[in-house]
Amino acid sequence: xxxxxxxxxxxxxxxxxxxxxxxxxxxxxxxxxxxxxxxxxxxxxxxxxxxxxxxxxxxxxxxxxxxxxxxxxxxxxxxxxxxxxxxxxxxxxxxxxxxxxxxxxxxxxxxxxxxxxxxxxxxxxxxxxxxxxxxxxxxxxxxxxxxxxxxxxxxxxxxxxxxxxxxxxxxxxxxxxxxxxxxxxxxxxxxxxxxxxxxxxxxxxxxxxxxxxxxxxxxxxxxxxxxxxxxxxxxxxxxxxxxxxxxxxxxxxxxxxxxxxxxxxxxxxxxxxxxxxxxxxxxxxxxxxxxxxxxxxxxxxxxxxxxxxxxxxxxxxxxxxxxxxxxxxxxxxxxxxxxxxxxxxxxxxxxxxxxxxxxxxxxxxxxxxxxxxxxxxxxxxxxxxxxxxxxxxxxxxxxxxxxxxxxxxxxxxxxxxxxxxxxxx
Amino acid sequence: xxxxxxxxxxxxxxxxxxxxxxxxxxxxxxxxxxxxxxxxxxxxxxxxxxxxxxxxxxxxxxxxxxxxxxxxxxxxxxxxxxxxxxxxxxxxxxxxxxxxxxxxxxxxxxxxxxxxxxxxxxxxxxxxxxxxxxxxxxxxxxxxxxxxxxxxxxxxxxxxxxxxxxxxxxxxxxxxxxxxxxxxxxxxxxxxxxxxxxxxxxxxxxxxxxxxxxxxxxxxxxxxxxxxxxxxxxxxxxxxxxxxxxxxxxxxx
Numbered sequence: 018x019x020x021x022x023x024x025x026x027x028x029x030x031x032x033x034x035x036x037x038x039x040x041x042x043x044x045x046x047x048x049x050x051x052x053x054x055x056x057x058x059x060x061x062x063x064x065x066x067x068x069x070x071x072x073x074x075x076x077x078x079x080x081x082x083x084x085x086x087x088x089x090x091x092x093x094x095x096x097x098x099x100x101x102x103x104x105x106x107x108x109x110x111x112x113x114x115x116x117x118x119x120x121x122x123x124x125x126x127x128x129x130x131x132x133x134x135x136x137x138x139x140x141x142x143x144x145x146x147x148x149x150x151x152x153x154x155x156x157x158x159x160x161x162x163x164x165x166x167x168x169x170x171x172x173x174x175x176x177x178x179x180x181x182x183x184x185x186x187x188x189x190x191x192x193x194x195x196x197x198x199x200x201x202x203x204x205x206x207x208x209x210x211x212x213x214x215x216x217x218x219x220x221x222x223x224x225x226x227x228x229x230x231x232x233x234x235x236x237x238x239x240x241x242x243x244x245x246x247x248x249x250x251x252x253x254x255x256x257x258x259x260x261x262x263x264x265x266x267x268x269x270x271x272x273x274x275x276x277x278x279x280x281x282x283x284x285x286x287x288x289x290x291x292x293x294x295x296x297x298x299x300x301x302x303x304x305x306x307x308x309x310x311x312x313x314x315x316x317x318x319x320x321x322x323x324x325x326x327x328x329x330x331x332x333x334x335x336x337x338x339x340x341x342x343x344x345x346x347x348x349x350x351x352x353x354x355x356x357x358x359x360x361x362x363x364x365x366x367x368x369x370x371x372x373x374x375x376x377x378x379x380x381x382x383x384x385x386x387x388x389x390x391x392x393x394x395x396x397x398x399x400x401x402x403x404x405x406x407x408x409x410x411x412x413x414x415x416x417x418x419x420x421x422x423x424x425x426x427x428x429x430x431x432x433x434x435x436x437x438x439x440x441x442x
Numbered sequence: 443x444x445x446x447x448x449x450x451x452x453x454x455x456x457x458x459x460x461x462x463x464x465x466x467x468x469x470x471x472x473x474x475x476x477x478x479x480x481x482x483x484x485x486x487x488x489x490x491x492x493x494x495x496x497x498x499x500x501x502x503x504x505x506x507x508x509x510x511x512x513x514x515x516x517x518x519x520x521x522x523x524x525x526x527x528x529x530x531x532x533x534x535x536x537x538x539x540x541x542x543x544x545x546x547x548x549x550x551x552x553x554x555x556x557x558x559x560x561x562x563x564x565x566x567x568x569x570x571x572x573x574x575x576x577x578x579x580x581x582x583x584x585x586x587x588x589x590x591x592x593x594x595x596x597x598x599x600x601x602x603x604x605x606x607x608x609x610x611x612x613x614x615x616x617x618x619x620x621x622x623x624x625x626x627x628x629x630x631x632x633x634x635x636x637x638x639x640x641x642x643x644x645x646x647x648x649x650x651x652x653x654x655x656x657x658x659x660x661x662x663x664x665x666x667x668x669x670x671x672x673x674x675x676x677x678x679x680x681x682x683x684x685x686x687x688x689x690x691x692x693x694x695x
Contacts, residue, residue, distance in 0.1 A: 054507025060549035079458025139485035169644035183645030
C-alpha cells in the first residue's frame with residue numbers, strides 16, 4: 018500500500034510525504050521531503066564581506082529570521098574577537114525571546130490547533146474560536162511590537178549587526194510595552210488552558226533531547242554547554258565530533274548524534290531545563306500533568322506534547338521578556354561602535370531558535386571576507402527523529418480510511434513545527 | 443456581487459512576504475473576507491484545484507527553481523486574469539540570485555558532496571517564465587502597501603507605484619546624518635520608495651531591494667559612489683538584492 022501526501026499545507030515551507038507499506042504492516046519506504054529548490058545560502062556567502070552574513074542568512078526563513086541573524090553575528094564576533102556589551106546581550110535576548118513567542122503562537126494557533134478539530138481553513142477557525150483567536154493575535158502583536166522596537170522590522174529585522182546594533186531602541190516605547198505585557202501574559206494563560214483541553218493522541222517512543230544548558234536558568238543565548246540525554250559537551254565538541262551531517266541526500270541535510278536520531282525544540286528544552294521555567298509556566302505544566310495523570314516519563318515519550326510544551330514556552334518567554342525589559346530600562350542605553358580588526362579566523366555559535374538549537378560556523382580571511390560557512394538548522398536535526406516517530410505511528414493508522422490516515426500523519430508532522438525553508442536553504 | 447477569486451502561491455523562498463501578510467493580523471483577515479480564497483497553503487488545507495478555475499488575482503512569492511515550480515507558474519498564469527509578483531525574489535531575483543554573479547557551478551560545490559538530482563539552474567525572476575501584470579517589490583514587502591494595491595487589483599485596476607526615490611521617505615534626507623554626506627554608498631536616490639526608508643532610518647544603507655526607479659539615470663550616481671568606496675564594493679552592494687543585472691541592462695555599469 019502506498020500513502021502519499023503530495024503537498025502538506027500549513028507548515029513553514031513546502032513539503033510532501035511518501036510511504037510504502039506491505040500488507041503485513043512492514044514499512045518498505047518512508048520519506049518526508051522538501052518540495053523547495055535549493056537556494057545555496059552557505060555557498061552564496063563564500064567570498065562575501067562579513068557584514069553581509071546577517072542580511073543574507075535572515076532570508077533563510079521568514080518566520081525565524083532573528084535566530085539566524087543573531088547566530089551569524091555571534092559566530093563572526095567570536096571569529097573577530099569582538100566583545101559585545103551587556104546592553105547588546107540584553108537586547109538580543111529580548112529579540113530572540115520575542116521571536117520564539119511569535120513563531121510558537123503562529124504555529125500553535127493557526128497551523129496546529131485546527132488539526133484537533135478537523136477544521137480545514139483558518140477563516141473557519143477564527144469563527145469557531147473567537148476568544149482564543151483574539152488572544153493569539155494579541156500575543157503575536159506584542160511579540161511583533163517588541164521585535165519592531167528592537168529590530169526595526171518584524172520580518173527580516175534590520176538593526177542587529179556584527180558588534181551590536183545599528184540603531185538603539187527608544188526607552189519610552191519599552192515603558193508602554195511593559196504595561197501591555199501583563200495582559201499578554203493573561204492571554205497566554207488562556208492559550209495554555211485551551212491547549213490543556215485538547216485530546217492528545219496516545220503515542221510512545223523514547224528519544225534523546227538536545228538543548229543548551231547552564232544549570233542556573235532557562236537558557237537560550239550565549240551558552241557554552243550542550244546537554245543531550247544525561248551527557249554534556251562543550252558546543253565546539255558537540256558540533257565538531259558528536260554529530261554527523263548526512264549530506265548525501267540534497268537538498269536537505271539530516272543530522273544524527275553518534276548515529277542516533279534526536280529531538281530539539283520546545284519539548285527538548287522543557288525536558289532538559291524544565292526546572293528553570295518561570296513560576297507560572299512551571300505551575301501550568303505540573304497542573305496539566307497532574308490533571309491528566311501523565312507521568313514525567315510518558316510526557317517526554319509523546320511527541321504530541323511538543324505542542325503543549327510550546328504553549329508553556331509562550332508563557333515562559335513572555336515572563337522572560339518582561340524581566341528583560343525591566344533590566345533594559347535600568348540601563349542608560351548608549352551608542353557603541355566596537356573596533357573591528359580583520360584577521361584570518363573562525364567562529365562557531367549556537368542558540369535556541371523556536372524549533373531548537375541552531376549552529377552557525379564561519380571562516381574569514383585577512384580582509385574580512387567569508388571563505389567557509391556552515392549552518393545546521395533545528396529542522397535538519399529533528400528530521401530523523403520525525404521519520405522514526407512516523408514509523409511508530411504508521412502501523413496504527415493502516416486500518417483507518419484514507420482521509421483519516423492522512424489527517425493523523427499530517428498532524429504528527431505538524432506538531433514538530435518543521436521549517437522547510439530552514440531545512441532547504 | 444460575486445466575490446473576486448484570489449490565490450497566494452509560494453515558490454522557493456523564505457516565505458517572509460506571506461508572514462508579512464499574516465502579521466497584519468485582523469487587517470489581513472478582513473481583506474480575505476472580501477474575496478473568495480482559492481489557494482493559500484499556509485492557512486488552509488484544500489489542494490490547488492486541477493481543472494479550470496479562473497482566478498481574478500494571483501499573488502506569487504519566490505523563485506521557480508524546480509521543474510515542478512515552472513510548471514505550476516505556467517498553470518497559475520493560464521488560470522489568472524492578473525498575476526502579481528510579491529517580494530524581491532519573485533520580482534528581482536533576490537538573495538539567491540547572488541550565485542549568478544559568482545559562477546553557479548562553484549557555489550553549490552561548497553554545500554553538498556553528492557549532487558545527483560539536484561537542480562542548479564541560473565536564478566531567473568518570475569517574468570522570465572510568464573507575463574507579470576504588477577509587482578509589489580521589497581525584501582520583504584510592506585504590508586500596508588500590499589493592502590493598498592491588493593484592494594485595487596481585486597477590482598481589476600492595475601496602477602503604478604509612484605516612481606519616487608527612497609530618500610523622499612527618509613528622515614535623514616538633506617541632513618548631516620545622511621549616509622551619502624558621510625560618503626557611505628547608500629542606494630536611496632535611485633531606489634523605489636514605498637518602504638518608508640525603513641533601512642536608512644534604522645541605520646543601515648539602502649541596498650535597493652525594491653528595484654531601480656524608472657527614468658532614473660543611475661550611471662552618474664554609481665560613478666560617484668565608486669569614489670566613496672572601491673568599485674568592487676559598490677558592485678557587491680548591487681548584488682545583494684539582485685539589481686546588478688538590471689543596472690547592467692540599463693548600461694549603468
